[in-house]
Structure formats: structure tokens, C-alpha cells
Amino acid sequence: MDTEENAYPADHGTLEIDHMNASKDLQQTTTNNSIVDVAVMAKVSIATVSRVLSGNRNKHDDIDKRVRQAADKLHYSVNPAAKALRSKVSGFLGVVAPKPIDFSASQLLSELEPAAKKMGKDVILTLATDQKELDDKAKSLIQRDIDGLIAIPPAGCQLSLPADEPAMPDIPAIQLLGHNAPSHVSWIGLDITAAMHEAVQQLADVNATSIAFLSRSLDSGAVSDALVEFQASDQITGLIREPGWTTFGPCTINRGHDDTLRLFSGKEKRPNAIICGDDQIALGALDALKQLHINVPDEVTVISFGDSPLATMTTPTLTSIRPPYRTMVDEALRLLTMNEKGTHHLHPHTTFPPEVISHESTPKLMRP
């Protein structure tokens, strides 16, 4: 066995090559071809094959052609394990996402996976429901062999890698979304203040004059940011707010329905615009307004946060504010590759303003 194996790469007599080729042909044209087979068939060294196929040789001459043809004919593709072992680059991007995968995470993954593949990275997915799991999965991914880590934290969690654990290979890591991140972790998030500003501005633009806010419950820092901006907004736009018009509660249809009913059943002053902290709240609100025979958007304008699939399934469809998922992912990958090469060990915290997805629940805005 030894003799046969050893004779493999060493000999380069033409006869020997033909022999090898023939035997290969007989044994298994099918699977399990390695770089050696390609080299033999293309009559070059394995080094050359490696260079051609990994793009370290950009010449379209005969050699190039022979190698590619051979690789093609043999259905050869590099062994990722061997490549990773030798080159110290695994080709993997570790991702932690919330379990179950929510709409935001789904959107991010939808952008992330193709973009990563375009960089030659495959995505290893792990799921976490709470802070502990998030920490565990992150650590375990890093122990793994990944080239970078992206964490989309579950609600209320954040990616907090042990600050300077000397044991862990330091791998570029980024938190995507969530509210704030430790200062030693890179973060790409949504600019909540800008988002709220955008919402208020949008309503002001369509001549809303009084405004209610059905907020999420006040347990997250993100919400308080939003609230602060909401409170400040009247100074800019002159919109009327009433204390009773800002409510807090769960992100459910019922809650939106009930709050809205209460808000509009009294015959006193009513808002003519509603900002909902969540599409489900908005759904309930639309329901209630329909029940009260209040027209949207003619009598009341509704805008919400999330742009979930629900937004296009209501009557009227729901104008909604959404994070710029594509941009955020692009930026994350850019950061990752930057830190991969240079030891550019800063940890920027970047937030992006949201996009407004206009639908029927706000009047068409005529832009000059």
C-alpha cells in the first residue's frame, strides 16, 4: 500500500501519468477527486493547480485552461477542511440569532446569507433565547473556527464577550440591532431617536395636528429613547399631545385595539394621528378605528414601527418604519473584513436612521 501511494505524486513520466489516469478512470470516475488528480490530468504540479483555482494566478494561457478543464471534468472542488487547516481561514461566519427567529432577524439573515456567500463565507447559524445562551453560543462559535461573529441578540440581550479573556482567539465580532452594546463590542443598530423623529415628521408633513403614541412597554432602553424624542417632538412640529394619549403595554393586537377604543370613544379631544410601537399594536388600532367608523387615513393617520409582513395585509395597508437591513448588513460585513486583516481594534457603535415604508394608512404626500 505504501509503495503505491508514494509513487503517486513523485513520478512524472508520461507513462506513469497515463497509467494513473487510467486507473483512476477505472476505479472511480465519480467522487473523491483531489488536487492531485487535477494536477495529473492537467500535467502540471499541484502547486500550480492550487494557484490557478484559488485565483493566485490570473493568466488566461494554456496552463490555466488545462487546469480548469481538468478540474471541471473531474468535478473537482477544494476540500474546505484542508484549505482551512492550511490557510488559517475557515470560510465561516458565525451567527447567533434569536430563537425563534423573529421578523427582524429573518430580514437580516436574508440579507446576510447571500452577502456572506459572495465573500466566500458560509454561515453557521446558532439560536439563543436569553443572555446566557447568547453568551454560550457566541463563545462556542468562537472556539469553533469562524472568521467572524455576528450576533443578533434576543430581546433585552446584548453581545458581551469577556473583555480580555486571554484564552480566546480574538475574532472580529459585531452586534447587529438590539439596544446598545458594551463598549468593547462593535455595534450596528437603529437610530431610535431618528426613527421617532422620522415618524413625527412624517405625520406633521401630512398635516396631522395632534398625536398619540401607543408605545411598547417601558422595560427597554430603546423605548425610553423613543419616548424622549417623542416628548421633544412637539417643540419642533407644534403637534398637540395629551398625557393620556401616550400608553404603554404589550405588543399585541388586543392592546392596540383596547387603547385605541379608549382613546377615541370619549367625545372630547381626539388625536388625529397615532404612532404605534409595533405593527401588531397598529393592527389592533386599525381594527378599533374601523369599528368606530373612523376613516384611515382621512380622519386619523396611523404609522408604526417594524414593517413586518402584517403591514401589507391590513386595510388600509400600514405605513411603517423599518431599519435599513441591507445597509446594516453591508456595514457589518465591511467592518468584519476590515478587522480581519488589519489589527484595527476599535469597536465603533454605529446607528442608522430607518426607512419609511409608505402605505395607505398615511395620506399620499405630494413632494414638489
Added chain:
Amino acid sequence: MDTEENAYPADHGTLEIDHMNASKDLQQTTTNNSIVDVAVMAKVSIATVSRVLSGNRNKHDDIDKRVRQAADKLHYSVNPAAKALRSKVSGFLGVVAPKPIDFSASQLLSELEPAAKKMGKDVILTLATDQKELDDKAKSLIQRDIDGLIAIPPAGCQLSLPADEPAMPDIPAIQLLGHNAPSHVSWIGLDITAAMHEAVQQLADVNATSIAFLSRSLDSGAVSDALVEFQASDQITGLIREPGWTTFGPCTINRGHDDTLRLFSGKEKRPNAIICGDDQIALGALDALKQLHINVPDEVTVISFGDSPLATMTTPTLTSIRPPYRTMVDEALRLLTMNEKGTHHLHPHTTFPPEVISHESTPKLMRP
């Protein structure tokens, strides 16, 4: 015992090893430890380390202890690439999921990821929107290095590996959900007939007498299966159906709303039970019934397919029928490992009956 922390290696043993170790020590105590370092510290051979750590040596003696302690102290973890290269088992499970990830896929992934990890497999996730992408991603995953493939096809697609492409390493592959799969591909799906039967039976159990069906649109085979069972159901239960009570259309809130309104606005015969093809349709139906002041479940019972998060957010909450995700995933993984070792090259098509998740839209059933 060993109080010298920095100069960890004792100076006994093979010279060569000590040399390597010394240089290592100077360069970096921190990261990048290999099996050799552990071996040195534990004063055993690398083979022994390998055996202890990979579970091929189950003795809790001194050696075992030394090895584990050393590994622990050095924060050693095996290099997956090297392990994969040598052992021909990558430790990866390839998954193709629909893009964007829908609720079903999310549920499946939530079950799949932990279960896979428990088997020592990490999940490589890819996304596909259509048949072509599904094929591409599947092929590319197989080219990769995975130990098994699980495809959750996008709507209307199926996993169709090239029947006997000689070029591809044959890797156990399974389609999860979707409607039907090619006979040369293993499939684990939902028993639609049983699901519909379950729905009808459920309604009959709570004394429904007449029944409407707001079906999905009739473009998928799954729907026609459901329809056939629905048509047949009256012979079993004696439930009244009317031709006009079965409608087809998109899975939207509006559609459910409109159809229900139409169904109940005429003063003639009305059904007292509705089966909805989808939770969103059901949501619309509940809406319409509320608008008509028809009580659910007292006057009309509603049941739907999907058990999405929406189901718990409505008033009343929605009784819904869901695939047994856990079971399906377990079975998939079982199949995968079976085919991994033995060349048990059969391709079973297995379907499971659904679970009924009872909520408020159906009356409580008193079981004796």
C-alpha cells in the same frame, strides 16, 4: 501541586517536544494551543490526548485527569478543520430554508439547531426563494463538506437532487415539509389528510353542525389533498356543507374578512363553524365576526392551520393546527444518522399527523 504557572512544562521527556514547547512558551502563552501542548503538559503522547478528549478512552484514572486538566488550563479545543480533514466527518449539517424565513421554517430551525448540536453537528444555513436557488444551494452545500442535508423548501418547491449524478458525493439528504418530494429523496412532511380530518373532527366534537372552509388558493397539491378530505368529511360526521361555503384565495387578513362577511351577511343558512387555511385568513374572519357581533366560539367556532404567533394574539385566541415540528426534526436527524453509517439507501416518505393547539376560538371540550 503545580505552582509554577508560566513555566508550565516540566523538563522531562523527549527533547524535541521540549524544544517546541519552549519556543511556544516565549511566543504566546495565550491562544493557538494545539494537541501537542496538551500532551506536553499532561506528560503523555498526543495519541493519548486525542483518545481521552474524543471519548475513545473512558477511564477516570490519573492520565485522564491530567489530560483534561491540561486541556482545560490551556483552553484547548480541537481544531475542527484538522479533525474534519483527518476523520472524514465534517461535523456540519447543511440546511436550506426559505427566504425570508417563514414561521414554519423558524419553528423547524428552533428545533433543529439544538438537536443537531447535541449530535455534535453545527448548522450551515443557506436561503432560497425559488426552485433554482434551492437546487443551487443544495448542490453547493453538498460540494461543501457536510455530513447531511436538510431542505425546507420554499412554497411550491421541492428538493430534487440530480438522480444519479456520478460526480457528487452521495450525502444523506432529507426534505422537511413542502408538499411531496421526488421518490429518490427522503421526505418528512405533514399528513394533510389527517390534518383536515383532525380539524373537522375537532369541530364535530364541539357540536358544530355546518361548516365553511376558507381555503388557500388551489395552486398547490397540498390544498387539493385538504379539499378532498374536506369533501369526504361530511360522510363521516354528518356536517352540513354548502357549495358557496368553500372559498379559495390568498392568505391575507382582508380575504378572510371579506369572505366571512359575505358568508354571514345574508340572512339565510349560515355555517356555525369555519376552517381557515391559514392563521391570517382566520384573523380576518374573527374580525368580520366581531364586526357582525357574532360571538366566537358560542355562535361560530373557528379553527385554522398554522399556529403562528398570531394565534395567541387575537380575541378570542385562535385554535390552530400545527405540524409536530419537534417530532419531524427528530425523525429527520434519526434518518440522517442512519444513512450516514449504513448504506441504507432507501428514501422513505413519511408524514405525521398534526397537533391541535386549542385556544378560545373553539369551545372547551369536556373529555370524560
Added chain:
DNA sequence: TTGTAGGCGTTATCAA
């Protein structure tokens, strides 16, 4: 039971 040593398939290093 333990240690020795030979690959696994690539890429990186050097000579030619």
C-alpha cells in the same frame, strides 16, 4: 494500554 509515525488535501515557502 500507550506511544510512534504516517497520512488527510491544501496552501505557503523556496529553489530552480
Added chain:
DNA sequence: TTGATAACGCCTACAA
């Protein structure tokens, strides 16, 4: 440029 050859870190016969 190309080719021969040495790692990469681990597993696993095989020998002791």
C-alpha cells in the same frame, strides 16, 4: 512562473 516539499493539527493503524 513553476515545481518540489514542508507544514497545518489531528486521528489511527500498528508496534511496543
